[in-house]
Amino acid sequence: MTRFVDVRNMIRWTAARGPERIMADLIDYLEDDFRRWPSFDKTPRVASHTPFGVIELMPTSDHETYGFKYVNGHPSNPARGYQTVTAFGVLADVHNGYPTFLTEMTVLTALRTAATSAMVAKKLAQPDSRVMGMIGTGSQSEFQALAFRAALGIDTLRVWDTDRAAIDKFLRNMAPLGFDITVASSAADVVEGADVITTCTADKTNATVLTADMITPGVHINAIGGDCPGKTELDAEILRMGDVFVEFAPQTRIEGEIQQMPADFPVTEFWQVLNNTAPGRTSAGQITIFDSVGFAIEDFSALRYVRDSIEGSEYFETIDLVANPDDPKDLFGLVGALSPLGS
Amino acid sequence: MTRFVDVRNMIRWTAARGPERIMADLIDYLEDDFRRWPSFDKTPRVASHTPFGVIELMPTSDHETYGFKYVNGHPSNPARGYQTVTAFGVLADVHNGYPTFLTEMTVLTALRTAATSAMVAKKLAQPDSRVMGMIGTGSQSEFQALAFRAALGIDTLRVWDTDRAAIDKFLRNMAPLGFDITVASSAADVVEGADVITTCTADKTNATVLTADMITPGVHINAIGGDCPGKTELDAEILRMGDVFVEFAPQTRIEGEIQQMPADFPVTEFWQVLNNTAPGRTSAGQITIFDSVGFAIEDFSALRYVRDSIEGSEYFETIDLVANPDDPKDLFGLVGALSPLGS
Numbered sequence A, B: 001m002t003r004f005v006d007v008r009n010m011i012r013w014t015a016a017r018g019p020e021r022i023m024a025d026l027i028d029y030l031e032d033d034f035r036r037w038p039s040f041d042k043t044p045r046v047a048s049h050t051p052f053g054v055i056e057l058m059p060t061s062d063h064e065t066y067g068f069k070y071v072n073g074h075p076s077n078p079a080r081g082y083q084t085v086t087a088f089g090v091l092a093d094v095h096n097g098y099p100t101f102l103t104e105m106t107v108l109t110a111l112r113t114a115a116t117s118a119m120v121a122k123k124l125a126q127p128d129s130r131v132m133g134m135i136g137t138g139s140q141s142e143f144q145a146l147a148f149r150a151a152l153g154i155d156t157l158r159v160w161d162t163d164r165a166a167i168d169k170f171l172r173n174m175a176p177l178g179f180d181i182t183v184a185s186s187a188a189d190v191v192e193g194a195d196v197i198t199t200c201t202a203d204k205t206n207a208t209v210l211t212a213d214m215i216t217p218g219v220h221i222n223a224i225g226g227d228c229p230g231k232t233e234l235d236a237e238i239l240r241m242g243d244v245f246v247e248f249a250p251q252t253r254i255e256g257e258i259q260q261m262p263a264d265f266p267v268t269e270f271w272q273v274l275n276n277t278a279p280g281r282t283s284a285g286q287i288t289i290f291d292s293v294g295f296a297i298e299d300f301s302a303l304r305y306v307r308d309s310i311e312g313s314e315y316f317e318t319i320d321l322v323a324n325p326d327d328p329k330d331l332f333g334l335v336g337a338l339s340p341l342g343s
Helices: A007-017 A019-035 A106-124 A141-152 A164-177 A236-241 A249-255 A270-274 A296-310 A331-336 B007-017 B019-035 B106-124 B141-152 B164-177 B236-241 B249-255 B270-274 B296-310 B331-336
Strands: A002-005 A046-049 A054-061 A065-073 A087-093 A099-104 A131-135 A156-160 A180-183 A196-199 A206-210 A220-223 A232-234 A243-246 A288-291 A317-319 B002-005 B046-049 B054-061 B065-073 B087-093 B099-104 B131-135 B156-160 B180-183 B196-199 B206-210 B220-223 B232-234 B243-246 B288-291 B317-319
Touching: A002 A007, A002 A296, A007 A019, A007 A099, A007 A106, A007 A296, A007 B331, A019 A106, A019 A141, A019 A270, A019 A296, A046 B054, A054 A296, A054 B046, A054 B054, A065 A296, A065 B087, A087 A106, A087 A296, A087 B065, A099 A106, A099 A296, A106 A141, A106 A220, A106 A270, A106 A288, A106 A296, A106 B331, A131 A141, A141 A164, A141 A196, A141 B331, A156 A164, A164 A180, A164 B331, A196 A206, A220 A232, A232 A236, A236 A288, A243 A270, A331 B007, A331 B106, A331 B141, A331 B164, B002 B007, B002 B296, B007 B019, B007 B099, B007 B106, B007 B296, B019 B106, B019 B141, B019 B270, B019 B296, B054 B296, B065 B296, B087 B106, B087 B296, B099 B106, B099 B296, B106 B141, B106 B220, B106 B270, B106 B288, B106 B296, B131 B141, B141 B164, B141 B196, B156 B164, B164 B180, B196 B206, B220 B232, B232 B236, B236 B288, B243 B270
Parallel strands: A002 A099, A131 A156, A131 A196, A156 A180, A196 A220, A206 A232, A220 A288, A243 A288, B002 B099, B131 B156, B131 B196, B156 B180, B196 B220, B206 B232, B220 B288, B243 B288
Antiparallel strands: A002 A317, A046 A054, A054 A065, A065 A087, A087 A099, B002 B317, B046 B054, B054 B065, B065 B087, B087 B099
């Protein structure tokens, strides 16, 4: 039998445990897996692109456990009442190939994306960072703010979005949470005094939400929204002003901000910084850029964490997802026994 | 909400409808999709290989509907009480990326594999074929026999397996079904007088269950078991004695019997034969070989068929697989509303 966490149980589990605590825990799981990065099967995600958006499968394995995520990205969805990104994920036992765990991942992807950003910023941003500028206050924004507080102590937010209703939603959700929040008057105004800049917009175009003149020495840029071919957020010049850190270079060159740059543009894979085998921040004035696209190993960490966390709890059901006859060579017996066969 | 067919409902549906009728219907769905083959997204499956076996994701899309199958192949599983192959599958709406249908596919893969073999043989085998020789009487064998009766009128079987218990299981399951069955004394004895030879063994090795001296003019060879790198069943010489038909050449060259041959070894993709744009059987003496490895479009056909067939029936439940908040930009509100947040 396969353990199954549906939307209701994911929401109940997240609410009961608390998103900020979950993301703090998730950073531990992510760091465990990033440290043993070379031991994972790594393949760029398998994407099916259409005029409306993209549907992707993101598999990985550590040779004990296999995991994959199904995820879509449809920028025009919110205008039609749907989520831009929905997802579900699976873990399986490599030894016999049986799926052991199935969970909704729309909420979980939001948690893991923010936790990944915070894990990276904890290592790359200036240690005394307190102020984050946020361009884009969509689905991912509140999670980013909470993760950055949990990991870095960010307590002051400057936010902006082209959609005023999205800003109001952000303010409403964040009001009880103790942040000092300023609504900026433009993207340029957002970055004023910011130690960290998070760009998280959803347009499926080569947009420029951040230009070179807005960048000050020492800032860490957490670029979330440029995450598929033809979808970027940063002025290419910014990428030359600082040092660019990525998850998995072969995938980021196709999907990230660096799709704007030549194939040999230098980048550092973050797992090496975490393992102290490549430099991270080397000076207070350095501009660091996390060109995040999301990688399968992050989903693997998130799936492991939820699987472990629900152990013994009431937050899952079991479902019978794959047939398993008593005699493994007698699959037909499962149906034959019930049926008056023949044409 | 996503419709979900679990193992119990798949077995009930299969038993109630009858496997032979299901496979006859499935051949119609398969032919519909093979005829419009160029309109599908086609990518070789994404495989994660381990010393124990393989786990694969098989996606495809016709630009209206997206589908994928999760499937494992673990040849040592039966000896440990597990199925060699288990699977589940998903359909999604390309327009918004939401998953609409989830089903067990262990039983369904057996049905679609046999239906695909029968669809191909109906076009390639000699029209008066009555006798099928079967090497391998594992999980797939009964389904093959019933599909070939439904599509070609095969009524006489000569069977052999290295596992006597598997032969006994086959005889027990087939006894009520009206076939004339002979247990052969060897693989060589199986082919005696056979119009069609089906090889369906599971060893993950380059085995030779069929040698060139066993092949007679006019026979159709339905080669099922050679379906991943390092796993073949046929003497390479056989492939040069006849004409080889495949599903999707780029995948079959990696996984099929023709992995033994040079990269330019001539093959014909079956959809062209079905559309009469490439020759199939051109003479009574011709040896035709279907080098089957299984392709994502076949699963897509099977998923479509089950989805359509359970409409209005009692054979499914609904599950809440992906979160869908009323305000699509307010994912956080789903959890925030329930939770006393903060660290």
